[in-house]
Amino acid sequence: MGELRAYAALAGAQARSVLAYRASFVVELLGNVGATVFDVLTVLALFRATDRIGGFALPEALLMTSITSAGFALADFLIGNVDRLKTYVRAGTLDAVLVRPLGALPQLLLMDLPMRKLLRVVFGFGVLAVALGLNDIDWTPARVLLITLSPLCGMVFLGSIFVISASLAFWWVDSGEVGSAFTYGGRDFASYPITVYGPVFRGLFAYALGFAFVSYQPALALLGRADPLGLPSGAGFAAPLVALAAAAVATGVWRTGIRHYRSTGS
Amino acid sequence: MAGKDASVLTISPDGPLRGSITTFGALAGSGFRRYTTYRQATIAGTFTNVVFGYLRCYVLLAVAASTLGNRPAGYDTEQLATYVWLGQGLLSVVMLWGWSELAERIRTGDVASDLLRPVPPLVAYLAADLGRSAHAMLTRFVAPVVVGALCFPLRVPTRWQTVPLFLVSVLLAVVVSFGCRYLVNATAYWLHDARGPIMMWVLGAGVLGGLYFPLRLLPDWLAITLWLGTPMPSILQTPLDVAAERDGPDLQLALVALQAGWAVALLALAAAVQRRAERRLVVQGG
Numbered sequence: 001m002g003e004l005r006a007y008a009a010l011a012g013a014q015a016r017s018v019l020a021y022r023a024s025f026v027v028e029l030l031g032n033v034g035a036t037v038f039d040v041l042t043v044l045a046l047f048r049a050t051d052r053i054g055g056f057a058l059p060e061a062l063l064m065t066s067i068t069s070a071g072f073a074l075a076d077f078l079i080g081n082v083d084r085l086k087t088y089v090r091a092g093t094l095d096a097v098l099v100r101p102l103g104a105l106p107q108l109l110l111m112d113l114p115m116r117k118l119l120r121v122v123f124g125f126g127v128l129a130v131a132l133g134l135n136d137i138d139w140t141p142a143r144v145l146l147i148t149l150s151p152l153c154g155m156v157f158l159g160s161i162f163v164i165s166a167s168l169a170f171w172w173v174d175s176g177e178v179g180s181a182f183t184y185g186g187r188d189f190a191s192y193p194i195t196v197y198g199p200v201f202r203g204l205f206a207y208a209l210g211f212a213f214v215s216y217q218p219a220l221a222l223l224g225r226a227d228p229l230g231l232p233s234g235a236g237f238a239a240p241l242v243a244l245a246a247a248a249v250a251t252g253v254w255r256t257g258i259r260h261y262r263s264t265g266s
Numbered sequence: 267m268a269g270k271d272a273s274v275l276t277i278s279p280d281g282p283l284r285g286s287i288t289t290f291g292a293l294a295g296s297g298f299r300r301y302t303t304y305r306q307a308t309i310a311g312t313f314t315n316v317v318f319g320y321l322r323c324y325v326l327l328a329v330a331a332s333t334l335g336n337r338p339a340g341y342d343t344e345q346l347a348t349y350v351w352l353g354q355g356l357l358s359v360v361m362l363w364g365w366s367e368l369a370e371r372i373r374t375g376d377v378a379s380d381l382l383r384p385v386p387p388l389v390a391y392l393a394a395d396l397g398r399s400a401h402a403m404l405t406r407f408v409a410p411v412v413v414g415a416l417c418f419p420l421r422v423p424t425r426w427q428t429v430p431l432f433l434v435s436v437l438l439a440v441v442v443s444f445g446c447r448y449l450v451n452a453t454a455y456w457l458h459d460a461r462g463p464i465m466m467w468v469l470g471a472g473v474l475g476g477l478y479f480p481l482r483l484l485p486d487w488l489a490i491t492l493w494l495g496t497p498m499p500s501i502l503q504t505p506l507d508v509a510a511e512r513d514g515p516d517l518q519l520a521l522v523a524l525q526a527g528w529a530v531a532l533l534a535l536a537a538a539v540q541r542r543a544e545r546r547l548v549v550q551g552g
Contacts, residue, residue: 027462034469042478046329049338049483054328174306181317188321196328198417201320 006102010110018115028116036069036120040127054195055228059134066131067215068190070124071154077117079159081109086169092264143222150218153243157214160250161186170257190214195228213242290393297397312409319354319410323347339482345510348421351414352509355407359399360443360501362471368451369460388540392444399440421510428511431522435505438525443501445532455543476503500525
């Protein structure tokens with residue numbers, strides 16, 4: 001209980017500091033939602049040239065893009081801040097976090113809960129609603145459950161990728177942009193039907209890392225479409241398992257990383 | 267003001283012009299050397315550029331595969347692959363993403379020491395940025411292009427003038443990008459905190475520069491308006507279209523000329539803004 005109050009105090013302080021600079025806040029809010037708007041516009045621009053990409057029409061592709069966007073926006077809002085870890089490790093400020101009697105990860109997240117990313121979550125779910133309306137889905141209870149869980153599974157999965165990528169800084173302080181290849185790169189990867197990618201690249205990102213289960217497989221299961229790549233059409237229902245597995249790996253990596261952390265000296 | 271300062275500039279006994287050129291060269295050299303020390307960041311950034319190169323290339327090739335005649339927006343598949351991989355390389359040469367060094371120095375007051383130097387800040391920062399981009403051209407440009415060439419058929423230039431024109435276009439793109447970044451950073455003279463403008467710049471430059479998709483996919487009237495009305499397409503889209511030989515020789519040359527116009531206009535504007543800012547600058551702190 002006392003712990004919860006401490007977390008609430010951290011989050012409250014953050015909210016107050018944000019609201020102290022209202023104009024900056026509004027600009028950052030708009031800038032963040034703009035990034036997601038442009039991701040969706042990119043898909044629309046590509047469909048100006050053709051009516052099918054990787055064998056999928058615009059409504060189907062948009063469904064995949066929007067499940068990923070909604071999941072990513074949630075993950076980025078709640079967990080995305082963890083990618084500041086490299087600055088904390090470099091400067092040694094992680095020490096201050098570790099000496100407090102609270103969990104290190106929740107503190108890092110609440111120390112700078114990015115309210116500016118809220119509008120992006122709203123937009124992500126808005127596009128998802130539009131995409132669901134554009135597709136002719138034969139609703140069954142299982143599918144209702146799947147569409148409810150998909151953005152959350154996407155959040156857990158992409159959040160785990162955020163944590164794993166950030167943990168890289170425990171071993172390689174100058175890892176810099178490498179993490180972005182998997183966080184933002186993973187989001188972009190899962191924003192398109194994975195049929196478009198070459199076999200090796202797809203094998204690596206979609207199946208070895210599991211990005212196929214962010215939006216591609218769930219969308220196929222919702223649409224009742226057979227997978228041109230050969231997985232059973234119900235494979236999308238495995239998305240929660242993949243998300244949980246990713247979370248388990250992320251937990252392991254994070255704990256090992258924290259134990260490995262040796263401050264900066266002096 | 268400028269006439270007086272020229273005597274300070276002349277460190278070498280060879281006359282003011284030679285002196286200015288030597289100073290400019292020395293500043294560019296130091297910009298180059300500075301980035302040679304960020305080796306790990308260079309490797310990390312290149313890795314990410316390559317991953318995004320695969321992503322964008324596969325998506326655009328899939329678009330081409332299902333387009334009538336396999337030529338979306340007038341690019342064939344080799345031109346598309348060239349567009350993507352050279353784009354991933356150029357991204358860090360023109361430094362499309364954030365640059366907030368000047369804004370930070372204005373906010374902290376360090377800019378005062380820039381103003382004390384005998385070289386105008388605009389010139390000094392331009393020299394350093396050209397040095398930085400030369401380093402990026404040798405490292406971060408080459409790696410994605412090599413990976414792209416190994417994995418995808420790229421366009422081999424068919425005209426003699428394409429390669430020299432591309433190099434000129436890259437140089438102009440760096441200047442145009444620098445001009446924009448300088449102006450965005452200079453808002454800090456008035457706003458103290460330029461994070462908002464910088465964020466808007468990063469957002470606009472990516473999409474209007476042609477990084478996410480070639481602007482030719484947009485309706486003609488919109489693409490032309492963007493090209494003539496904003497400097498962004500001159501930063502990435504133009505050098506890429508020049509290299510991919512998307513257009514005939516005349517239009518190819520005209521696009522580079524348009525870039526040159528933007529480069530001159532932005533530098534003049536940045537100089538004017540800098541002059542105004544210096545007149546009203548109050549350095550904070552005691």
